[in-house]
Structure formats: structure tokens, C-alpha cells
Amino acid sequence: DAKTTQPTSMDCAEGRAANLPCNHSTISGNEYVYWYRQIHSQGPQYIIHGLKNNETNEMASLIITEDRKSSTLILPHATLRDTAVYYCIVRPSYDKVIFGPGTSLSVIP
Amino acid sequence: GAVVSQHPSRVICKSGTSVKIECRSLDFQATTMFWYRQFPKKSLMLMATSNEGSKATYEQGVEKDKFLINHASLTLSTLTVTSAHPEDSSFYICSARVDEGQGAAFFGQGTRLTVV
Numbered sequence: 001d002a003k004t005t006q007p008t009s010m011d012c013a014e015g016r017a018a019n020l021p022c023n024h025s026t027i028s029g030n031e032y033v034y035w036y037r038q039i040h041s042q043g044p045q046y047i048i049h050g051l052k053n054n055e056t057n058e059m060a061s062l063i064i065t066e067d068r069k070s071s072t073l074i075l076p077h078a079t080l081r082d083t084a085v086y087y088c089i090v091r092p093s094y095d096k097v098i099f100g101p102g103t104s105l106s107v108i109p
Numbered sequence: 110g111a112v113v114s115q116h117p118s119r120v121i122c123k124s125g126t127s128v129k130i131e132c133r134s135l136d137f138q139a140t141t142m143f144w145y146r147q148f149p150k151k152s153l154m155l156m157a158t159s160n161e162g163s164k165a166t167y168e169q170g171v172e173k174d175k176f177l178i179n180h181a182s183l184t185l186s187t188l189t190v191t192s193a194h195p196e197d198s199s200f201y202i203c204s205a206r207v208d209e210g211q212g213a214a215f216f217g218q219g220t221r222l223t224v225v
Contacts (some may be wrong), residue, residue: 032211032212034214036216038153041200041219041221042218042219043113043115043202043204043216043217043218043219044153044202044204044216045216046213046214046215046216049211049213051211085152087152091212092212093210093211094212096143096155096158097143097155097204097206097214098155099145099152099153099154099155100152101152102152
């Protein structure tokens with residue numbers, strides 16, 4: 001049973017911000033939102049995670065709505081190397097990590 | 110972020126032989142590690158959860174005698190594919206969950222197994 005819903009694919013122009021949405025309307029109070037990405041033929045790369053506050057690191061920003069039912073991962077200036085499958089995962093910190101199909105992001109020159 | 114090292118990155122073996130894949134957390138302790146399998150153009154499929162000092166928990170449909178998991182220390186878990194056959198050829202990925210903090214998990218580079 002999928003806890004998250006993401007668009008199958010998205011395009012973004014190089015140099016522009018990439019905004020990747022994720023719906024998690026059944027999220028529980030103790031569940032975090034984690035984002036990973038996987039570049040072809042590599043292991044997934046951790047990007048960012050949050051509980052209810054917005055978070056920012058050197059890779060991206062995570063915006064979580066006040067009701068926590070959805071979130072957006074923002075890559076501020078997308079480059080060709082950001083082309084990957086992006087996974088939004090909702091779970092308690094102690095739980096196993098289950099992947100959905102994710103969003104295939106293509107950054108276009 | 111934290112580093113997880115997976116070895117080997119690529120292996121070719123003959124049918125009937127066994128292959129061991131190692132997963133190490135290099136700069137953090139991980140009581141819990143995960144093993145995944147990924148088919149081309151598909152998402153990662155969780156095979157089992159590995160807990161240090163105890164038996165692994167396998168997902169439904171995964172043969173525990175086929176995929177042996179040992180988690181002997183807080184930084185090392187191994188997956189052994191026993192009596193490998195061509196249908197076991199796949200991309201295998203491990204993950205280690207940080208013991209402290211908010212449960213972020215970090216992933217190895219993956220192992221491409223080809224059984225001939």
C-alpha cells in the first residue's frame with residue numbers, strides 16, 4: 001500500500017528550479033518525509049528529510065505543508081547531473097525503507 | 110552524508126556457485142541494514158532487513174536459504190547468493206540506517222551480479 005504519490009516523470013530546464021511534488025495524505029504524526037535520488041546504475045543517494053519544518057541543505061530544500069499531507073523537493077538550480085529518479089518516502093525513523101516508483105526527472109539543456 | 114561501501118561493484122559467476130556481497134558503514138554504526146534487488150527500469154525491491162546479532166527478517170517471497178544474510182558487527186552485513194542461477198542476475202543494493210538521529214538510511218553503490 002503506497003504511502004506516497006509522485007508524478008511519474010517531469011522535465012526541467014537546466015539552470016531553473018526543479019520542484020518535485022509528493023502527496024502523503026495519510027501520513028502519521030511520527031512519520032518523517034525522506035527524499036532520495038538514484039542516478040542510472042548507481043545506489044540511491046540521500047538528499048534530505050524532515051518532520052514538519054521546512055529544511056534546507058547544500059543539495060536541496062524540502063517544503064512540507066502545514067497539514068503535512070504533501071511536500072515539495074526543490075533543486076534550486078538544476079543541472080544535467082540532477083537527471084535521476086527521485087523517491088519520496090514516508091516512514092517512522094525506526095521503520096524499513098520501502099521504495100515506490102518515484103519521479104523520473106529529466107533536466108534539459 | 111554518511112558513507113556506505115558495498116563490494117564488489119560487479120561480479121560474474123558460474124551457475125551453481127555462491128557469491129558474497131559485503132556492505133560496510135564506514136563512519137557510523139548501523140544496527141539495521143537493508144538489502145534490495147533492482148530489475149532494469151524498476152524500483153528497488155526490499156529483500157530483507159538485517160539486524161546486528163540476530164536473524165534477518167525476509168520479505169514475503171524471498172527465499173532465506175537462497176539469500177543468506179549475516180550481520181556480524183555494527184558496521185558490516187553480508188549477503189550470500191547461494192547456488193546462483195541466471196535468474197538471480199540482478200543489481201543488488203545495500204543500505205545502512207544510522208543508529209542515532211532521525212533514521213536516515215544511506216546506500217551502497219550497488220553490485221551488478223551476472224550468473225552465466
